[in-house]
Amino acid sequence: AQSVTQLGSHVSVSEGALVLLRCNYSSSVPPYLFWYVQYPNQGLQLLLKYTSAATLVKGINGFEAEFKKSETSFHLTKPSAHMSDAAEYFCAVSVGGGSEKLVFGKGTKLTVNP
Amino acid sequence: DGGITQSPKYLFRKEGQNVTLSCEQNLNHDAMYWYRQDPGQGLRLIYYSQIVNDFQKGDIAEGYSVSREKKESFPLTVTSAQKNPTAFYLCASSITPSANYGYTFGSGTRLTVV
Numbered sequence: 001a002q003s004v005t006q007l008g009s010h011v012s013v014s015e016g017a018l019v020l021l022r023c024n025y026s027s028s029v030p031p032y033l034f035w036y037v038q039y040p041n042q043g044l045q046l047l048l049k050y051t052s053a054a055t056l057v058k059g060i061n062g063f064e065a066e067f068k069k070s071e072t073s074f075h076l077t078k079p080s081a082h083m084s085d086a087a088e089y090f091c092a093v094s095v096g097g098g099s100e101k102l103v104f105g106k107g108t109k110l111t112v113n114p
Numbered sequence: 115d116g117g118i119t120q121s122p123k124y125l126f127r128k129e130g131q132n133v134t135l136s137c138e139q140n141l142n143h144d145a146m147y148w149y150r151q152d153p154g155q156g157l158r159l160i161y162y163s164q165i166v167n168d169f170q171k172g173d174i175a176e177g178y179s180v181s182r183e184k185k186e187s188f189p190l191t192v193t194s195a196q197k198n199p200t201a202f203y204l205c206a207s208s209i210t211p212s213a214n215y216g217y218t219f220g221s222g223t224r225l226t227v228v
Binding site for chain 2: 042
Protein backbone atom coordinates (compact mmCIF):
# COMPACT_ATOMS: atom_id res chain seq x y z
CA ALA A 1 0.00 0.00 0.00
CA GLN A 2 1.17 3.49 -0.72
CA SER A 3 2.15 5.90 2.04
CA VAL A 4 3.61 9.35 2.47
CA THR A 5 6.08 10.61 5.05
CA GLN A 6 6.69 14.28 5.65
CA LEU A 7 9.89 14.84 7.58
CA GLY A 8 9.46 17.59 10.14
CA SER A 9 6.08 18.61 11.49
CA HIS A 10 7.34 22.18 11.94
CA VAL A 11 9.80 24.13 9.81
CA SER A 12 10.91 27.67 10.55
CA VAL A 13 12.74 29.95 8.09
CA SER A 14 13.62 33.61 7.87
CA GLU A 15 11.97 35.83 5.29
CA GLY A 16 14.01 35.63 2.09
CA ALA A 17 15.55 32.27 2.96
CA LEU A 18 15.17 29.02 1.05
CA VAL A 19 12.12 26.93 1.86
CA LEU A 20 12.58 23.14 1.76
CA LEU A 21 9.75 20.83 2.83
CA ARG A 22 10.46 17.13 2.58
CA CYS A 23 8.17 14.38 1.32
CA ASN A 24 9.00 10.72 0.76
CA TYR A 25 6.55 8.23 -0.65
CA SER A 26 6.20 4.51 -0.74
CA SER A 27 4.69 2.97 -3.83
CA SER A 28 5.31 -0.14 -5.89
CA VAL A 29 4.02 1.50 -9.07
CA PRO A 30 4.58 4.95 -10.60
CA PRO A 31 2.81 7.45 -8.38
CA TYR A 32 0.92 10.65 -8.90
CA LEU A 33 2.14 13.17 -6.33
CA PHE A 34 0.62 16.37 -5.02
CA TRP A 35 1.44 19.26 -2.72
CA TYR A 36 -1.38 21.19 -1.05
CA VAL A 37 -1.29 24.30 1.13
CA GLN A 38 -3.69 25.12 3.95
CA TYR A 39 -4.07 28.51 5.59
CA PRO A 40 -5.68 28.68 9.06
CA ASN A 41 -9.35 27.69 9.13
CA GLN A 42 -9.45 27.14 5.39
CA GLY A 43 -9.55 24.20 3.02
CA LEU A 44 -6.60 22.81 1.10
CA GLN A 45 -5.43 24.44 -2.11
CA LEU A 46 -3.45 22.62 -4.77
CA LEU A 47 0.10 23.97 -5.15
CA LEU A 48 1.38 21.56 -7.77
CA LYS A 49 1.20 17.98 -9.00
CA TYR A 50 3.45 15.42 -10.62
CA THR A 51 1.88 13.19 -13.25
CA SER A 52 5.00 11.80 -14.95
CA ALA A 53 5.25 14.49 -17.65
CA ALA A 54 8.35 16.18 -16.17
CA THR A 55 10.37 15.53 -13.04
CA LEU A 56 10.61 19.22 -12.10
CA VAL A 57 7.17 20.62 -11.48
CA LYS A 58 6.42 24.30 -11.07
CA GLY A 59 3.44 25.42 -9.08
CA ILE A 60 1.76 28.53 -7.84
CA ASN A 61 3.31 31.21 -5.61
CA GLY A 62 6.86 30.41 -6.77
CA PHE A 63 6.95 26.87 -5.41
CA GLU A 64 8.39 23.91 -7.24
CA ALA A 65 9.04 20.24 -6.53
CA GLU A 66 11.31 17.64 -8.03
CA PHE A 67 10.37 14.00 -8.42
CA LYS A 68 13.32 11.71 -7.69
CA LYS A 69 12.44 8.10 -8.28
CA SER A 70 15.74 6.76 -6.95
CA GLU A 71 15.16 8.54 -3.64
CA THR A 72 11.35 8.10 -3.65
CA SER A 73 11.11 11.78 -2.85
CA PHE A 74 9.08 14.79 -3.92
CA HIS A 75 10.46 17.69 -1.90
CA LEU A 76 8.88 21.14 -2.13
CA THR A 77 11.11 24.20 -2.49
CA LYS A 78 10.90 27.95 -2.87
CA PRO A 79 14.04 30.07 -3.32
CA SER A 80 12.94 32.98 -1.15
CA ALA A 81 10.33 32.76 1.61
CA HIS A 82 7.70 35.40 2.02
CA MET A 83 5.65 36.10 5.13
CA SER A 84 2.53 35.05 3.23
CA ASP A 85 3.97 31.53 2.80
CA ALA A 86 3.30 30.77 6.47
CA ALA A 87 0.82 27.90 6.35
CA GLU A 88 0.57 24.13 6.64
CA TYR A 89 1.69 22.04 3.70
CA PHE A 90 0.53 18.54 2.84
CA CYS A 91 2.06 16.02 0.48
CA ALA A 92 -0.25 13.38 -1.04
CA VAL A 93 0.11 10.35 -3.29
CA SER A 94 -2.22 8.47 -5.60
CA VAL A 95 -1.09 5.24 -7.11
CA GLY A 96 -1.79 4.99 -10.82
CA GLY A 97 -4.19 2.58 -12.36
CA GLY A 98 -7.38 4.06 -11.01
CA SER A 99 -6.59 4.50 -7.34
CA GLU A 100 -9.72 5.58 -5.51
CA LYS A 101 -8.23 8.00 -3.04
CA LEU A 102 -5.29 10.16 -2.12
CA VAL A 103 -3.09 9.28 0.82
CA PHE A 104 -1.92 12.35 2.73
CA GLY A 105 1.11 12.99 4.87
CA LYS A 106 0.61 14.44 8.33
CA GLY A 107 1.58 17.92 7.22
CA THR A 108 4.40 20.39 7.84
CA LYS A 109 3.67 23.74 9.42
CA LEU A 110 5.86 26.46 7.94
CA THR A 111 6.68 29.54 10.02
CA VAL A 112 8.33 32.54 8.35
CA ASN A 113 10.21 34.90 10.66
CA PRO A 114 10.73 38.56 9.75
CA ASP B 115 -17.41 30.23 -10.32
CA GLY B 116 -17.37 26.49 -9.81
CA GLY B 117 -16.40 25.08 -6.47
CA ILE B 118 -17.34 23.23 -3.32
CA THR B 119 -19.51 24.87 -0.69
CA GLN B 120 -19.49 23.63 2.86
CA SER B 121 -21.97 24.90 5.40
CA PRO B 122 -22.10 26.00 8.06
CA LYS B 123 -18.57 27.27 8.67
CA TYR B 124 -18.97 26.83 12.44
CA LEU B 125 -21.28 24.37 14.14
CA PHE B 126 -21.95 23.65 17.78
CA ARG B 127 -23.40 20.38 18.98
CA LYS B 128 -24.75 19.36 22.33
CA GLU B 129 -23.94 15.98 23.77
CA GLY B 130 -26.22 13.29 22.33
CA GLN B 131 -27.28 15.27 19.29
CA ASN B 132 -26.93 14.32 15.64
CA VAL B 133 -25.76 17.08 13.33
CA THR B 134 -25.48 17.21 9.55
CA LEU B 135 -22.73 18.98 7.64
CA SER B 136 -23.55 20.11 4.14
CA CYS B 137 -21.29 19.71 1.10
CA GLU B 138 -22.39 20.86 -2.36
CA GLN B 139 -20.31 21.02 -5.56
CA ASN B 140 -21.08 22.53 -8.95
CA LEU B 141 -17.98 21.16 -10.67
CA ASN B 142 -19.76 18.14 -12.14
CA HIS B 143 -17.21 15.96 -10.34
CA ASP B 144 -17.97 12.26 -10.01
CA ALA B 145 -16.34 11.48 -6.66
CA MET B 146 -16.72 13.15 -3.29
CA TYR B 147 -14.89 12.67 0.01
CA TRP B 148 -15.16 13.59 3.68
CA TYR B 149 -12.07 14.07 5.84
CA ARG B 150 -11.59 14.85 9.48
CA GLN B 151 -8.65 17.00 10.54
CA ASP B 152 -7.25 17.11 14.08
CA PRO B 153 -4.08 18.97 15.09
CA GLY B 154 -0.97 16.91 14.33
CA GLN B 155 -2.91 14.04 12.77
CA GLY B 156 -3.23 15.21 9.20
CA LEU B 157 -6.32 14.27 7.22
CA ARG B 158 -8.23 11.11 7.99
CA LEU B 159 -10.77 9.73 5.53
CA ILE B 160 -14.29 9.21 6.87
CA TYR B 161 -16.34 8.24 3.81
CA TYR B 162 -16.12 8.59 0.06
CA SER B 163 -18.46 8.17 -2.88
CA GLN B 164 -17.49 7.52 -6.47
CA ILE B 165 -20.99 7.50 -7.97
CA VAL B 166 -24.49 8.47 -6.97
CA ASN B 167 -26.24 6.12 -4.55
CA ASP B 168 -22.99 4.42 -3.59
CA PHE B 169 -20.39 5.15 -0.93
CA GLN B 170 -17.60 3.40 0.95
CA LYS B 171 -16.24 3.63 4.46
CA GLY B 172 -12.90 5.25 4.99
CA ASP B 173 -10.49 4.77 7.86
CA ILE B 174 -12.62 6.31 10.62
CA ALA B 175 -16.27 5.78 9.61
CA GLU B 176 -17.61 4.77 13.03
CA GLY B 177 -20.10 7.31 14.38
CA TYR B 178 -20.65 8.93 10.98
CA SER B 179 -23.12 8.41 8.14
CA VAL B 180 -23.46 9.80 4.63
CA SER B 181 -25.78 9.77 1.64
CA ARG B 182 -25.27 10.49 -2.06
CA GLU B 183 -28.69 10.92 -3.59
CA LYS B 184 -27.52 13.60 -6.03
CA LYS B 185 -24.25 14.02 -7.83
CA GLU B 186 -23.82 17.53 -6.43
CA SER B 187 -24.45 16.75 -2.77
CA PHE B 188 -22.68 14.60 -0.16
CA PRO B 189 -23.92 15.45 3.35
CA LEU B 190 -22.20 14.04 6.43
CA THR B 191 -24.11 13.26 9.62
CA VAL B 192 -22.18 13.13 12.86
CA THR B 193 -24.18 10.87 15.13
CA SER B 194 -24.29 10.67 18.91
CA ALA B 195 -22.24 7.49 18.60
CA GLN B 196 -19.19 9.57 17.64
CA LYS B 197 -17.62 10.11 21.04
CA ASN B 198 -15.15 12.82 20.12
CA PRO B 199 -16.63 14.82 17.24
CA THR B 200 -14.89 18.13 17.88
CA ALA B 201 -12.74 18.64 14.77
CA PHE B 202 -12.38 20.43 11.46
CA TYR B 203 -14.26 18.63 8.67
CA LEU B 204 -13.25 18.93 5.04
CA CYS B 205 -15.21 17.90 1.98
CA ALA B 206 -13.45 17.28 -1.32
CA SER B 207 -14.29 16.19 -4.83
CA SER B 208 -12.48 14.61 -7.76
CA ILE B 209 -13.34 14.93 -11.43
CA THR B 210 -13.30 11.16 -11.89
CA PRO B 211 -13.54 8.20 -9.50
CA SER B 212 -9.77 7.97 -9.81
CA ALA B 213 -7.79 10.19 -7.46
CA ASN B 214 -5.01 10.63 -10.02
CA TYR B 215 -6.24 14.10 -10.93
CA GLY B 216 -6.22 15.25 -7.31
CA TYR B 217 -8.96 16.82 -5.26
CA THR B 218 -10.72 20.16 -4.97
CA PHE B 219 -11.50 21.05 -1.35
CA GLY B 220 -14.22 23.04 0.33
CA SER B 221 -13.40 25.61 3.00
CA GLY B 222 -14.34 23.34 5.88
CA THR B 223 -16.73 23.17 8.83
CA ARG B 224 -15.48 23.46 12.39
CA LEU B 225 -17.61 21.36 14.71
CA THR B 226 -17.48 21.90 18.47
CA VAL B 227 -19.25 19.90 21.15
CA VAL B 228 -20.62 22.10 23.92
